Amino acid sequence: MTEQKATNVTWHDHTVSKDERAKLKGHKGAVLWFTGLSACGKSTVANTVDHLLHSQGKHSFVLDGDNIRMGLNKNLGFSAEDRTENIRRIGEVAKLFAQAGNFTLTAFISPYKADRDKVRALLGPGEFIEIYVNASLETCEKRDPKGLYKKARAGEIKSFTGISDPYEAPEKPELTLDADKKGIDELAGEVVEYLKKNGYLAA
Amino acid sequence: MTEQKATNVTWHDHTVSKDERAKLKGHKGAVLWFTGLSACGKSTVANTVDHLLHSQGKHSFVLDGDNIRMGLNKNLGFSAEDRTENIRRIGEVAKLFAQAGNFTLTAFISPYKADRDKVRALLGPGEFIEIYVNASLETCEKRDPKGLYKKARAGEIKSFTGISDPYEAPEKPELTLDADKKGIDELAGEVVEYLKKNGYLAA
Numbered sequence: 541m542t543e544q545k546a547t548n549v550t551w552h553d554h555t556v557s558k559d560e561r562a563k564l565k566g567h568k569g570a571v572l573w574f575t576g577l578s579a580c581g582k583s584t585v586a587n588t589v590d591h592l593l594h595s596q597g598k599h600s601f602v603l604d605g606d607n608i609r610m611g612l613n614k615n616l617g618f619s620a621e622d623r624t625e626n627i628r629r630i631g632e633v634a635k636l637f638a639q640a641g642n643f644t645l646t647a648f649i650s651p652y653k654a655d656r657d658k659v660r661a662l663l664g665p666g667e668f669i670e671i672y673v674n675a676s677l678e679t680c681e682k683r684d685p686k687g688l689y690k691k692a693r694a695g696e697i698k699s700f701t702g703i704s705d706p707y708e709a710p711e712k713p714e715l716t717l718d719a720d721k722k723g724i725d726e727l728a729g730e731v732v733e734y735l736k737k738n739g740y741l742a743a
Numbered sequence: 744m745t746e747q748k749a750t751n752v753t754w755h756d757h758t759v760s761k762d763e764r765a766k767l768k769g770h771k772g773a774v775l776w777f778t779g780l781s782a783c784g785k786s787t788v789a790n791t792v793d794h795l796l797h798s799q800g801k802h803s804f805v806l807d808g809d810n811i812r813m814g815l816n817k818n819l820g821f822s823a824e825d826r827t828e829n830i831r832r833i834g835e836v837a838k839l840f841a842q843a844g845n846f847t848l849t850a851f852i853s854p855y856k857a858d859r860d861k862v863r864a865l866l867g868p869g870e871f872i873e874i875y876v877n878a879s880l881e882t883c884e885k886r887d888p889k890g891l892y893k894k895a896r897a898g899e900i901k902s903f904t905g906i907s908d909p910y911e912a913p914e915k916p917e918l919t920l921d922a923d924k925k926g927i928d929e930l931a932g933e934v935v936e937y938l939k940k941n942g943y944l945a946a
Binding site: 553555556560561564565587589591592594599601603611612615625629632635636637639640641644646662 | 757758759763764768770790791793794795797800802804806814817818832835836838840842843844845865
């Protein structure tokens with residue numbers, strides 16, 4: 541657990557309830573937590589789902605690994621400690637977005653099971669949807685759109701997930717996407733279908 | 744400037760544009776940054792504005808000092824350095840909420856002008872609305888709902904804004920609320936009126 545440094549604080553209830561927010565939005569809020577290796581397609585699938593949801597009048601937003609690291613988490617690196625703090629902060633922000641009634645799509649490698657489980661524990665039942673974007677290291681390394689695997693293999697990047705750092709695959713994700721065999725649109729469709737089937741798209 | 748530790752990151756554009764988000768929400772997104780002494784009424788006014796906006800079908804959310812300090816910023820204390828990091832993180836989160844098209848109401852003492860100005864610089868023109876909740880130290884100390892001033896005067900709380908730590912009032916806030924003379928509902932009404940007059944309540 542992260543130590544609570546600030547004392548003298550009390551919890552403020554928001555005057556607008558979760559149900560009232562859902563009623564205005566026309567749907568429930570939830571965190572769609574995409575996890576997987578670098579270049580597995582997390583960001584692209586998340587952004588496509590965001591686009592699909594928006595076109596259906598749903599309120600969604602993507603918290604993206606690279607974007608967050610240029611803003612909120614710009615003072616964090618890639619050590620195990622910093623990766624944990626990275627995911628902790630993102631989990632807290634995703635929770636706030638979900639409390640506000642949004643579908644919050646997060647696209648982070650989030651390699652450690654314990655870190656993902658901590659975020660799950662922050663949220664209520666059904667509010668954390670873990671989506672494993674399952675692509676083999678071979679597939680990801682073949683894509684390598686930013687040339688990061690090449691650099692990692694050459695030893696130019698230390699602590700690179702899948703090469704020099706571990707990736708702990710989810711054991712019981714709500715959804716697994718087969719990113720070796722299927723294209724982006726098909727995978728994004730599977731996510732929206734999951735939301736529909738499980739009652740998320742109604743208030 | 745906070746040092747950028749994470750390298751190998753590139754900015755991802757969201758596939759849904761700001762205008763498209765505003766069209767769905769029916770209004771613009773902006774950060775309403777409430778600042779003022781402890782017990783000046785920041786949180787209460789912000790939550791009342793949130794309630795008013797919600798009742799008009801607007802999408803808003805309050806980021807609250809105490810709530811954030813029990814979540815995202817639980818690993819920060821009240822040293823000058825931690826206060827700065829506190830406000831920096833909140834500014835980044837408020838920016839994300841505004842990018843998602845929401846009215847983001849933040850209720851933090853945010854005592855240092857430089858920290859508030861850094862948040863202003865993060866946002867686009869018109870997206871940062873600084874609201875000075877102006878109540879005299881006398882008024883705040885008389886209210887003291889959590890007994891914090893009493894503890895600060897007794898030396899039980901160190902670094903307490905207005906007592907042992909400075910508060911730098913805004914020089915050119917977009918709006919100043921006279922919290923010595925006016926009640927919560929009147930002040931909240933002034934904020935909504937500001938948004939209306941300045942075109943925020945339409946897409």
